[in-house]
Amino acid sequence: MKVALLQLHPLDDADSADPGWLAPIARNLGNLGVDVLVLPELILPGYNRPDAHRDLSQSLSGRWVQQISSIARDANLAITFGWAERAGDQVYNAASFIGADGAIRGHYRKIQLFGPMERQSFQHGSDDPPVFEYRGHRIGMLVCYDIEFPEHARSLARHGAEILVVPTANPVGYDHVQEYLIPARASENAVNIIYANYIGPDGDMAFGGGSVIVGPDGRPLASAGRSPAILIADLPKRTDFADDTLSTQLGELRA
Template identity: 40%
Template sequence: MRLALWQGYSPAGDRDAALLQAEAALASAGALGAQALVMPETWLPGYNQDISPNNALSADDPVFTRLGRAAASADCALILGYAERDGDHIYNAAICLGPDGEPLAHYRKIQLFGPRERALYRAGDAYVTFPLGAETVALLICYDVEFSSHISSLRAKGVTAIFAPTANMTPFEHVSRATVPAMAANHGVSIVYANYCGSEGDLDYQGHSVIVGPHGEVLAQAGPTPALLIADLPARRPAYISSQNADLRVIE
């Protein structure tokens, strides 16, 4: 399966700019044969924005119809983070629009990071898994992917690939360089980790988005500037897939 991610500067509340970047990235990814493209966390309206009901989107907002048309035109699924408004609550959410443009999956971030996120958002309480191409996919968002128990639970559900929109800032460079590859290797799952780069308000994003294979191999990694990454997931080699979940001895 060929996968892509877009690492870019935050649209910083400019919805038209956000949609144009997503559409351009989709067109390029589709032209290069990618079956799915992952965008950063809360791409709409941008991560470090004053999130409110005024700029949060409902899951059926017309922008997703527009993005669905772009996904269908590119024949490439789109995974995009956004601030979701649902009644009186706001969630840090991600949506997957399938290669036919139709909604395929919806997820709400479980592990909210720091006091700002906990003040803005209500935490999600459920995993989502779905088939895409030859993979069984789950969505996680940023901090979620750093919790081994979540990765282990998803692998137990048959998940083979995790798509993770993120907004990882300095000084947490170790996450993309060490934590994500280790999670992939330890649990035998591929991970697509799509980050911002540049600055947004008082945050400096570290970039270094990464696509990691199921044996922990780094298939593609960005630097600190905008990038479209494309990588083919390798064939799973059973002898190289970690068996630690089955082998674990629980010590009381």
């Protein structure tokens, strides 16, 4: 499976309210044969915009999902994106996986909210992270801080996930996540991980970039520095050794 991630500066107000800017990027990636594109956390309506999280949040049947679905169909690739989801009176830090046919294949509400801003803006998700099949691969979803808790990645691996898509908004000063924790999660569970971050200032905070695509042996397949970037990689399948190792590890945990 060929995957891509987009590392970009936080969007301005207009672009963070309307994902139309994504269409030409997705179309170009689709022409390159990319199967799955992963965007950062809360790309709609922006991460460090607590004023907008409730006011601009939308439902699963809202305009944002419809627009991303249309872009995915036109580009013939799947898109994973983070966004502020409204469900009744609650607002969630959510991520959705939209297939190339425009259908929602996976949807997840972040469980591990990070810092006072997220906890003030959002309700904690209560459902287990999903695992679903797409183009012959089992895919699991997490959002940013979730991946730093080993049990979430391990649960997805136990349910058959071989690829984890992780929209993120990791600030400056937390580079150890990309450098050490993401490779560790990949290696200990024998999974591929696509970890898509922002770069640069966003109001009173700044993001550190360092987006990465990691293989099931924990080695980076592609990594970004501290500038906007598009990463593309062909994901390897689990090797027989990795499968045996994972089976042994999971068996020991069940014992």
